Amino acid sequence: MESFTTLTGVAAPMNKINVDTDMIIPKQFLKTIKRAGLGKHLFDEMRYDRAGNEIVDFVLNKPAYRTAQILVAGDNFGCGSSREHAPWALLDFGIRCVISTSFADIFYNNCFKNGILPIAVSKLELDKLMEYAERGSNATLTIDLENQTISGPDGSEAIFEIDAFKKHCLLNGLDDIGLTMEKQNKIESYEKNMKHSQPWLNTAE
Amino acid sequence: MSKPRTLFDKIWETHLVDVQEDGTCLLYIDRHLVHEVTSPQAFEGLKNAGRTVYRPEATLAVPDHNVPTTERGGYIENEESRIQVETLQKNCKDFGVPLYDVNDIRQGIVHIIGPEQGFTLPGTTIVCGDSHTATHGAFGAIAFGIGTSEVEHVLATQTLLQAPLKNMRITVDGGLPKGCTAKDLILALIKIIGTAGGTGCAIEYAGKAIRDLSMEGRMTVCNMTIEGGARCGIIAPDETTFEYVRGRPMSPKGAQWESAIRYWRTLPSDADAIYHKEVTLDIKDIVPQVTWGTSPEDVAPITGTVPNPSDFEDKLKQESVKESLHYMGLAAGMQISDIKIDKAFIGSCTNGRIEDIRAAADIAKGRTVVDSVTALVVPGSGLVKEQAEEEGLDKILLEAGFEWREPGCSMCLAMNDDKLQPGERCASTSNRNFKGRQGFNGRTHWVSPAMAAAAAVTGHLIDVRDL
Numbered sequence: 319m320e321s322f323t324t325l326t327g328v329a330a331p332m333n334k335i336n337v338d339t340d341m342i343i344p345k346q347f348l349k350t351i352k353r354a355g356l357g358k359h360l361f362d363e364m365r366y367d368r369a370g371n372e373i374v375d376f377v378l379n380k381p382a383y384r385t386a387q388i389l390v391a392g393d394n395f396g397c398g399s400s401r402e403h404a405p406w407a408l409l410d411f412g413i414r415c416v417i418s419t420s421f422a423d424i425f426y427n428n429c430f431k432n433g434i435l436p437i438a439v440s441k442l443e444l445d446k447l448m449e450y451a452e453r454g455s456n457a458t459l460t461i462d463l464e465n466q467t468i469s470g471p472d473g474s475e476a477i478f479e480i481d482a483f484k485k486h487c488l489l490n491g492l493d494d495i496g497l498t499m500e501k502q503n504k505i506e507s508y509e510k511n512m513k514h515s516q517p518w519l520n521t522a523e
Numbered sequence: 524m525s526k527p528r529t530l531f532d533k534i535w536e537t538h539l540v541d542v543q544e545d546g547t548c549l550l551y552i553d554r555h556l557v558h559e560v561t562s563p564q565a566f567e568g569l570k571n572a573g574r575t576v577y578r579p580e581a582t583l584a585v586p587d588h589n590v591p592t593t594e595r596g597g598y599i600e601n602e603e604s605r606i607q608v609e610t611l612q613k614n615c616k617d618f619g620v621p622l623y624d625v626n627d628i629r630q631g632i633v634h635i636i637g638p639e640q641g642f643t644l645p646g647t648t649i650v651c652g653d654s655h656t657a658t659h660g661a662f663g664a665i666a667f668g669i670g671t672s673e674v675e676h677v678l679a680t681q682t683l684l685q686a687p688l689k690n691m692r693i694t695v696d697g698g699l700p701k702g703c704t705a706k707d708l709i710l711a712l713i714k715i716i717g718t719a720g721g722t723g724c725a726i727e728y729a730g731k732a733i734r735d736l737s738m739e740g741r742m743t744v745c746n747m748t749i750e751g752g753a754r755c756g757i758i759a760p761d762e763t764t765f766e767y768v769r770g771r772p773m774s775p776k777g778a779q780w781e782s783a784i785r786y787w788r789t790l791p792s793d794a795d796a797i798y799h800k801e802v803t804l805d806i807k808d809i810v811p812q813v814t815w816g817t818s819p820e821d822v823a824p825i826t827g828t829v830p831n832p833s834d835f836e837d838k839l840k841q842e843s844v845k846e847s848l849h850y851m852g853l854a855a856g857m858q859i860s861d862i863k864i865d866k867a868f869i870g871s872c873t874n875g876r877i878e879d880i881r882a883a884a885d886i887a888k889g890r891t892v893v894d895s896v897t898a899l900v901v902p903g904s905g906l907v908k909e910q911a912e913e914e915g916l917d918k919i920l921l922e923a924g925f926e927w928r929e930p931g932c933s934m935c936l937a938m939n940d941d942k943l944q945p946g947e948r949c950a951s952t953s954n955r956n957f958k959g960r961q962g963f964n965g966r967t968h969w970v971s972p973a974m975a976a977a978a979a980v981t982g983h984l985i986d987v988r989d990l
């Protein structure tokens with residue numbers, strides 16, 4: 319996984335609540351057996367008409383936002399399914415950071431596994447950032463994960479909260495399977511205990 | 524004296540392998556369900572890293588999302604779907620993971636077969652790369668959906684890194700009124716708590732109305748917990764649970780059964796356990812519920828009307844309601860029962876079990892699906908189908924003009940050929956009403972199985988009590 323330290327990029331506004339995973343990546347693109355290549359289908363049904371032409375009004379189709387790396391969105395972003403295709407599509411498009419007031423839990427976790435930073439801010443902050451993002455290609459933001467800050471070129475700064483372990487893994491691009499495998503002996507001793515206390519759990523064929 | 528604990532806390536604490544300094548937990552996973560859509564990249568990750576599946580016997584795989592429901596020949600027309608199913612078959616073979624393949628009578632929707640086989644047990648931790656894993660919480664288990672990277676993590680280590688969830692309790696009092704089911708109960712609830720009502724929480728469902736539900740009804744309730752924003756719904760195991768689990772192929776037998784029951788009886792929450800959030804609801808006065816919009820919280824009683832954007836205070840919600848109504852082709856103020864439908868879908872992990880099919884057949888009996896409507900009944904598993912056929916339900920449904928299909932997810936998410944055409948409207952027993960979910964520009968109205976059948980035989984949404 320690519321590490322995330324600081325990011326300076328264009329922020330695109332998506333002033334909509336409950337942006338769900340079916341909007342982020344519709345189900346017809348879940349048939350892939352690969353992780354890469356989903357960026358062109360990101361927000362497919364909002365981004366293209368039925369003939370496959372770009373819908374000019376859609377934010378990521380506007381010249382100012384075509385290279386956006388940050389998405390500023392309304393409450394409860396990423397609700398719906400567990401599909402990791404959603405963060406894969408965002409990442410493949412080039413989005414490395416999503417800012418909202420709240421995220422659906424599974425989506426939130428999935429972001430961290432893919433080097434995307436989801437940032438939850440207050441409603442007040444979000445309104446400010448949204449207004450800011452609406453300014454077009456001048457709307458660059460700088461995200462500093464180490465210091466947990468979001469800053470605009472005018473020097474304004476917001477601070478965000480993030481779980482320490484998630485931050486650590488993201489900053490260093492750590493593969494958490496490898497980390498867990500180092501705890502093999504703990505897993506084995508847990509299993510030994512479990513065999514004793516709930517022996518019926520071993521009866522699955 | 525030790526601190527009073529909730530059902531969730533007890534299971535969680537029992538499954539801790541390690542707790543990091545910052546509180547992140549390494550949680551042991553007892554049961555892992557796998558399907559073809561969210562697993563290929565996980566297996567690929569294992570292969571690339573030269574890793575193996577740590578405990579194949581605690582894993583159970585099934586193709587369900589992509590399988591056709593028209594026939595069980597084994598060959599899937601659509602190339603991408605076929606590749607995904609074949610990839611699952613190959614991965615299971617390579618990694619030694621048990622698989623209920625397409626032609627196996629035990630094949631079905633992943634959340635239906637787990638309980639059916641006794642793979643799902645009280646007191647366990649259960650995960651699957653699928654948000655409706657919450658279903659299994661009906662047995663008093665911690666069950667939640669995970670992403671593909673987490674699927675890979677569980678395959679490789681049988682554990683998962685998780686921050687603990689908060690406890691929320693929803694107490695449902697009263698008895699379910701006539702014509703109402705577990706589906707109506709959970710829809711009424713989601714309307715109250717909203718789509719983010721349970722974010723960060725495990726929701727424990729309690730109260731008389733929950734205890735009175737059958738296991739199948741409890742599964743319907745827990746299944747839709749995710750629509751209320753919580754990853755995990757849970758119900759204390761009781762005699763109803765044990766009765767259901769007893770004698771299933773993978774449930775404990777003999778002396779082990781006795782000790783298991785003894786243990787399971789210690790699981791319900793302690794009397795003074797503390798909940799972060801509490802909601803109570805009395806359902807004695809509810810009527811059958813439907814959705815009118817494209818968000819799970821867009822719920823109305825069948826006796827009601829389509830709301831007006833101005834009924835809502837929040838500006839963004841007003842916008843989203845306006846958009847919903849436009850997409851759904853509905854006018855504010857119209858009677859819900861005037862909404863005409865083109866299709867009816869009875870199935871999915873929410874409502875694809877035998878009781879659901881019985882409820883639909885009960886309405887279908889002696890009636891006919893109206894000409895303009897196509898009505899699909901898709902059993903949740905091969906075993907549900909078999910049982911329904913033994914009871915003669917297939918005949919009743921077929922006679923009434925319903926289609927009787929092979930098991931799978933089908934039109935719940937329309938990854939196979941079962942889908943809505945643009946503009947078509949469906950009375951559906953499924954659990955997602957997002958735009959395009961059941962087909963591009965398709966329109967979904969959630970209802971219970973009886974309500975879906977009633978809509979099929981009248982051509983519009985209708986109060987099942989009026990039939």
Ligand code: SF4
Binds near residue numbers: 633872
């Ligand atoms: S029936 Fe629908 S919700 Fe359930 S697992 Fe299949 S696609 Fe998902």
